[in-house]
Amino acid sequence: MSKPESHLFEIRLQVSQWQAKHLDLTFPVWTPGSYLVREYARNVQDFAAQTPEGTTLAWRKVSKHQWQIETDTTEEIVVSYRLFANELTVRTNHLDGTHGYFNGAATFFFIPGFEDRPIEVAIALPHSDWQIATTLSPVPEVENTFVAEDFDTLVDSPFEIGIQERREFEIFGKSHELVVWGRGNLDLDRLVEEIDRIVRVEAQLFGGLPYDRYLFILHLSGSGFGGLEHKNSCSLNYPRLGFQKADSYNRFLQLVAHEFFHLWNVKRIRPKALERFDYTAENYTPSLWFCEGVTSYYDMLLPLWANLYDAKSFLKIFSKDVTRFFTTPGRFVQPLSESSWDAWIKLYRRDANSDNSQISYYLKGELVSLMLDLTIRQKSDNTRSIDDVMKQVWQQFGKDEIGYTPEQLQEAFELVAGCQLDNFFDRYIHGTEELPLAEFLEPFGLSLKTDTDKQPPFWGVRVSGNGNGNGNGTTIQFVEIDSPAQQAGLDAGDELLAIDGFRVSSDAIADRLKDYKPGDTISVSVFHQDELKTVSVTLAKPQPSNYRVVPVKNPTLTQAKNFQAWLGADITTVS
Numbered sequence: 001m002s003k004p005e006s007h008l009f010e011i012r013l014q015v016s017q018w019q020a021k022h023l024d025l026t027f028p029v030w031t032p033g034s035y036l037v038r039e040y041a042r043n044v045q046d047f048a049a050q051t052p053e054g055t056t057l058a059w060r061k062v063s064k065h066q067w068q069i070e071t072d073t074t075e076e077i078v079v080s081y082r083l084f085a086n087e088l089t090v091r092t093n094h095l096d097g098t099h100g101y102f103n104g105a106a107t108f109f110f111i112p113g114f115e116d117r118p119i120e121v122a123i124a125l126p127h128s129d130w131q132i133a134t135t136l137s138p139v140p141e142v143e144n145t146f147v148a149e150d151f152d153t154l155v156d157s158p159f160e161i162g163i164q165e166r167r168e169f170e171i172f173g174k175s176h177e178l179v180v181w182g183r184g185n186l187d188l189d190r191l192v193e194e195i196d197r198i199v200r201v202e203a204q205l206f207g208g209l210p211y212d213r214y215l216f217i218l219h220l221s222g223s224g225f226g227g228l229e230h231k232n233s234c235s236l237n238y239p240r241l242g243f244q245k246a247d248s249y250n251r252f253l254q255l256v257a258h259e260f261f262h263l264w265n266v267k268r269i270r271p272k273a274l275e276r277f278d279y280t281a282e283n284y285t286p287s288l289w290f291c292e293g294v295t296s297y298y299d300m301l302l303p304l305w306a307n308l309y310d311a312k313s314f315l316k317i318f319s320k321d322v323t324r325f326f327t328t329p330g331r332f333v334q335p336l337s338e339s340s341w342d343a344w345i346k347l348y349r350r351d352a353n354s355d356n357s358q359i360s361y362y363l364k365g366e367l368v369s370l371m372l373d374l375t376i377r378q379k380s381d382n383t384r385s386i387d388d389v390m391k392q393v394w395q396q397f398g399k400d401e402i403g404y405t406p407e408q409l410q411e412a413f414e415l416v417a418g419c420q421l422d423n424f425f426d427r428y429i430h431g432t433e434e435l436p437l438a439e440f441l442e443p444f445g446l447s448l449k450t451d452t453d454k455q456p457p458f459w460g461v462r463v464s465g466n467g468n469g470n471g472n473g474t475t476i477q478f479v480e481i482d483s484p485a486q487q488a489g490l491d492a493g494d495e496l497l498a499i500d501g502f503r504v505s506s507d508a509i510a511d512r513l514k515d516y517k518p519g520d521t522i523s524v525s526v527f528h529q530d531e532l533k534t535v536s537v538t539l540a541k542p543q544p545s546n547y548r549v550v551p552v553k554n555p556t557l558t559q560a561k562n563f564q565a566w567l568g569a570d571i572t573t574v575s
Contacts, residue, residue, distance in 0.1 A: 001126040005097050007086040013079040013109060021072040024112055025079065027065040028279035031105035031155065033228050033266070034091040035343040037282060040106045041065040047081045065280070083107060088221055090228035090235040099162025099181045101219070104155035105279060115151040123161060133160040133179040135215050135232040152277065156230045160217045167192045171199050175213040182220030184240030197306040198257050205387060206264055206394055227255050229262030250309050250317065258299035265390070266291040268398040275403030287406055288340035289429065293365010304567065311569035315549050322437065322448070323547045325367055329481055330358045336368060336429045352492030356481040368428050371440045376417045378443055382565035388416045445559030445571045447552050450544035456513035457520065457539035460485040463496055465506035474506045488535040494526040551575050
């Protein structure tokens with residue numbers, strides 16, 4: 001990192017005792033935990049190969065991410081390249097004047113057939129005050145040098161190098177460290193205390209911690225958000241000023257709980273298709289709904305169990321997710337198992353039609369996991385729950401890291417529930433039938449409330465804009481399938497100008513539409529591909545834009561008991 005401000009890592013790969021006529025090198029195209037082919041090789045430049053004495057070796061690219069070097073004259077090869085790193089996410093690399101962060105899959109070549117060999121990584125620091133944080137073991141008596149037992153371990157061990165704030169703490173005799181890069185408004189001591197509580201709750205669920213040391217890497221950025229799980233660490237990215245307001249802080253606690261839960265669910269308890277990683281292509285599985293959806297369900301519950309927020313806050317968070325789900329028409333198009341399978345081409349590649357054609361396996365997986373949990377609780381009079389499923393798959397698959405099949409996953413749920421679940425899986429995981437969420441919540445004293453009576457007539461458009469009242473910059477972002485707006489020919493990307501001849505801005509549309517009633521026809525003027533266009537839109541009856549999960553009036557004793565058993569709170573305190 002001789003010139004950090006250039007965003008260029010300078011990397012040298014040394015191979016010894018090579019016996020073949022060619023050395024093949026492959027650069028990964030994706031990283032586990034982020035299911036998209038990201039073409040990391042696009043950041044490689046200035047590739048060169050030579051002997052230790054400096055003799056140039058001939059080489060050629062054989063594909064977008066594969067290089068081949070002529071090695072019949074030497075057993076010792078030195079490969080050098082530079083890597084552009086100016087993308088601050090948890091799954092990519094970032095280098096500037098304050099730090100260098102990199103993930104193994106986005107940084108290093110592997111030699112096909114030799115992935116199981118140990119790899120040493122030496123770091124040349126650009127400044128004396130920069131520190132190194134990683135879970136790789138240091139090489140004894142060799143400064144700033146670490147060893148990975150194999151390429152999988154290297155990929156699973158991100159590095160954060162630079163100017164840092166650090167806190168070390170111990171839980172159940174295991175070492176933990178929080179490393180923070182960037183400035184923000186977080187209280188570091190409070191954060192350590194609350195991370196400690198989340199770790200303890202999760203450890204109690206699974207019966208201990210399956211590591212000797214764990215590292216939390218936190219990047220404070222302008223507006224980033226995300227997390228990526230690893231076996232013994234996680235990377236978190238969060239807005240630097242997002243730690244004061246309660247809702248934003250609770251969202252961060254959910255992020256911590258989510259990524260930490262992954263050290264069991266997906267890093268050790270994982271689908272058969274992910275038992276061994278193929279870094280050169282997509283790794284398909286229909287079970288990401290379990291990997292991510294169950295984890296999303298728990299990331300709401302775990303801070304509650306850790307007493308970091310109360311049941312009322314839980315219901316508020318849950319209501320937001322319910323709203324997102326029931327306002328996404330794609331839930332009727334894409335089954336949950338297909339959403340898992342098609343993650344590689346859909347989830348991370350959203351377009352103007354995404355909400356019409358797909359549903360997130362995180363979001364629907366969370367709600368299906370809740371329904372499965374409530375099903376098990378009802379059938380067992382709250383003596384069993386989804387916790388028992390997690391313990392079952394941990395013992396059966398996770399401890400020995402044996403991949404499960406979709407059939408084995410369903411069998412684990414059926415074993416705990418004590419009944420067949422073919423009908424449930426066919427309807428809600430492999431099918432597109434509407435989730436009867438209210439039906440599952442009612443025995444636990446909860447109901448769904450909507451705001452339909454407060455909504456204007458429906459036309460099926462979402463917009464974005466500056467809201468300055470002059471109509472400039474108000475753009476249609478989404479047009480719902482079969483809505484009045486779509487039937488009239490409005491399209492995502494159109495610049496919205498006027499309704500019935502009067503300018504309209506993004507922040508005034510709802511109020512303007514309240515002047516009309518269902519069945520009225522309005523004249524909508526837009527620029528469509530820079531051409532002025534005016535269409536007639538016949539408004540439909542209002543549709544809910546917000547859902548609230550609230551206690552029923554006068555809950556029965558059974559409902560109150562079920563609520564208490566599920567969320568650990570008196571239902572009368574959350575009204």
